[in-house]
Amino acid sequence: KYAFWGSQPVMQFSDEAKDVEDGPIDAPKTVEEVRKEPYTLPSSFVWCECNINDPHEVQEVYTLLHNNYVEDDDAMFRFNYSPEFLQWALQPPGYQRDWHVGVRVKGSNKLVAFISGIPASIRANGKPVPAVEINFLCVLKKLRSKRLAPVLIKEITRRVNLRGIWQAAYTAGVVLPRPVCGCRYWHRSLNPKKLIEVRFSSLQPRMTMARTIKLYRLPASTTTPGLRPMEAHDTAAVTELLNGHLAQFKLTQHFSEDEVAHWFLPQPLVVDTYVVDSQLAQQQQQQQQSSEAQQLPAGAADAAAPSSSSSSSNGAGSSSSSSSSSIVSVVSFYTLPSSVLGHEEHNELRAAYMFYTVPGPTPLTQLMQDALTLAAGKGYDVFNALDLMDNASFLKELKFGIGDGALQYYLYNWRMANTPLQPKELGLILL
Ligand code: NHW
Ligand code: EN5
Incomplete structure (x- = not known):
C-alpha cells in the first residue's frame, strides 16, 4: 500500500504526533542539485507545456477535465471547471508557464494528462512557507492505473524545485499519507x-x-x-x-x-x-x-432626519x-x-x-x-x-x-x- 507516497517526503501514518516538530522533511537542497532532465514517460507520450492563454490550448485542458476529472463516489456528477475559470486559477501573480504540465500522445498530439502548480505564500503555525499549490491532476480514464500519476507528480516537483521552491499544499478527496486536516x-x-x-x-x-x-x-x-x-x-x-x-x-x-x-x-x-x-x-x-x-406629515421630517452635518465619514x-x-x-x-x-x-x-x-x-x-x-x-x-x-x-x-x-x-x-x-x-x- 502507498508504494509511491511511502517513498515521498510527506508525513507518514507511522509518524508519532509527539515527536513531530515543524519543518522540512528532506534535507535542504540547492537548485544546482535538482535533476535537469525531465522524468521519462512511457515511449508513446511526450511532455508539453500548456499555454493557458491560447484559446485552443485552454480548450484542450478544459476538455480533458470535462471528460476525466473528479467525480462523486457514485459517479453522478463531475466537476466542470470553465475555460475562463482555468485561466484565472492558473495565472495568479508570479505564475510559471512550465508549471502547467501536459502529457500528449506522440503522433496524434492528443492531451491525455495534466498537472499544475501555482505559487502561494503558505503560513504554517505562523511561519511563512514559500510553496506551490498543486491542482488539476488528471489522467485520461483509459490510461488509469498505469502509474502515470507518480511521474506527473515527480515532474512537477522537479520543475518547482528548479525555481527554488521545496514545499507544496494540495487537497484531494482520497486519503493519502498523511492528511494535515480532514x-x-x-x-x-x-x-x-x-x-x-x-x-x-x-x-x-x-x-x-x-x-x-x-x-x-x-x-x-x-x-x-x-x-x-x-x-x-x-x-x-x-x-x-x-x-x-x-x-x-x-x-x-x-x-x-x-x-x-x-x-x-x-x-x-x-x-x-x-x-x-x-x-x-x-x-x-x-x-x-x-x-x-417624507412619509410623515410636513414639519415632522426635520425632526426625523439625522443632522447630515455629523457625517464624520469613518464611523x-x-x-x-x-x-x-x-x-x-x-x-x-x-x-x-x-x-x-x-x-x-x-x-x-x-x-x-x-x-x-x-x-x-x-x-x-x-x-x-x-x-x-x-x-x-x-x-x-x-x-x-x-x-x-x-x-x-x-x-x-x-x-x-x-x-x-x-x-x-x-x-x-x-x-x-x-x-x-x-x-x-x-x-x-x-x-
Ligand atoms: S485532487 C484531484 C485529483 N484528480 C482526480 O481525482 C481526477 C480523476 N482521477 C484521475 O485523473 C486535486 C486519476 O485517478 C489520478 C491518479 C490522476 C488522480 N493525489 O497513475 P496511477 C489535485 O489535483 C496516487 C495524489 O496508477 P491513476 C491534487 C495513488 O495513491 N496522489 O493512478 C493533486 C497511487 O500512489 P500509491 C494520488 O488513478 C496532488 C498512485 O497515485 C491521487 O491512473 C498531487 C497511482 O498512480 C491524488 N488525487 O491516476 C500531489 N490519486 O502511493 C502533489 C491517486 O498509493 C504533491 N494517487 O501507490 C506535491 C508536488 C509538488 C511539490 C513541490 C515542492
Ligand atoms: C480539488 N480542489 O464527492 C478538489 N462531492 O459532498 C478535489 N455530494 O457533491 C477533491 N454521491 O452530498 C474533491 N448531496 C472531492 C469531492 C469530490 C466530489 C464530491 C460531494 C461533496 C457531493 C452531493 C451529491 C451526492 C450524490 C451521490 C451530496 C447531498 C446534499 C444534501 C442537500 C440538502 C441537505 C442535505 C444534503
Whole structure:
C-alpha cells in the first residue's frame, strides 16, 4: 500500500504526533542539485507545456477535465471547471508557464494528462512557507492505473524545485499519507426542485416538494447595509482585512495586494466578492431615514432626519483597521459547475463554492445569508462550503446539510506538529 507516497517526503501514518516538530522533511537542497532532465514517460507520450492563454490550448485542458476529472463516489456528477475559470486559477501573480504540465500522445498530439502548480505564500503555525499549490491532476480514464500519476507528480516537483521552491499544499478527496486536516463538504439547496430531479439531494420523508421549496426560499434582496461588489480601489483594504483575519489559523495563506486583486476582483461566472462599505451603509441609512421622513406629515421630517452635518465619514470603519478605508467585511464565492452524468433533462449543476470571508463587525451568519441570497438571485442551484475556519457557526442555522464527500488537506516536504488539525484551525481554500 502507498508504494509511491511511502517513498515521498510527506508525513507518514507511522509518524508519532509527539515527536513531530515543524519543518522540512528532506534535507535542504540547492537548485544546482535538482535533476535537469525531465522524468521519462512511457515511449508513446511526450511532455508539453500548456499555454493557458491560447484559446485552443485552454480548450484542450478544459476538455480533458470535462471528460476525466473528479467525480462523486457514485459517479453522478463531475466537476466542470470553465475555460475562463482555468485561466484565472492558473495565472495568479508570479505564475510559471512550465508549471502547467501536459502529457500528449506522440503522433496524434492528443492531451491525455495534466498537472499544475501555482505559487502561494503558505503560513504554517505562523511561519511563512514559500510553496506551490498543486491542482488539476488528471489522467485520461483509459490510461488509469498505469502509474502515470507518480511521474506527473515527480515532474512537477522537479520543475518547482528548479525555481527554488521545496514545499507544496494540495487537497484531494482520497486519503493519502498523511492528511494535515480532514474537512467535510456541506451543501445549501438554492433550487431544491432541480437538485432533487438530478438526485443531488432527495425529498426528505414526510416533506412535499412545495414544502421543500418553501423551506429553502431566500429573500429577494440582501440585508446587510453597505454590501456592494468589490472594486479595484478596495484592494488595499481587503488585503489588510483578509491577512489580519487569516493570521489566527494554523495553516493558511498570506496574500499580497496583487494576489488579492487577482483572486478577489469580481469576474462573472468565475469569482464574486462583496464588501461591506460602512460609509455606504451610513448613506443608505440616511436615505432610508429621509425617505421615511417624507412619509410623515410636513414639519415632522426635520425632526426625523439625522443632522447630515455629523457625517464624520469613518464611523463604523474605525472598528478594524488603522487605514482610512471604510471596508469592514468581505464575502466571496467562486463558480464551479458540475456536469450531471447521464440525465435526460439536465446536464449541468450550477454550484457556488464559499471562498474567503472576513466577517469583521458583521455577524458571519448574516453575511453568509446575504451570500446565499445573492447566489440564489444569480441562478445557482446549490451553495457549497467546507466546515473549516468559523463555518461550523452558521452551517446548520442557514440550512446547509452535510455532503457525502470529504476533502483532505496535504503538505509536501513539510511536517507540522500536532496534526491533524481540527477544521476550525484551518484557513486555507484551494480551488
Ligand atoms: S485532487 C484531484 C485529483 N484528480 C482526480 O481525482 C481526477 C480523476 N482521477 C484521475 O485523473 C486535486 C486519476 O485517478 C489520478 C491518479 C490522476 C488522480 N493525489 O497513475 P496511477 C489535485 O489535483 C496516487 C495524489 O496508477 P491513476 C491534487 C495513488 O495513491 N496522489 O493512478 C493533486 C497511487 O500512489 P500509491 C494520488 O488513478 C496532488 C498512485 O497515485 C491521487 O491512473 C498531487 C497511482 O498512480 C491524488 N488525487 O491516476 C500531489 N490519486 O502511493 C502533489 C491517486 O498509493 C504533491 N494517487 O501507490 C506535491 C508536488 C509538488 C511539490 C513541490 C515542492
Ligand atoms: C480539488 N480542489 O464527492 C478538489 N462531492 O459532498 C478535489 N455530494 O457533491 C477533491 N454521491 O452530498 C474533491 N448531496 C472531492 C469531492 C469530490 C466530489 C464530491 C460531494 C461533496 C457531493 C452531493 C451529491 C451526492 C450524490 C451521490 C451530496 C447531498 C446534499 C444534501 C442537500 C440538502 C441537505 C442535505 C444534503
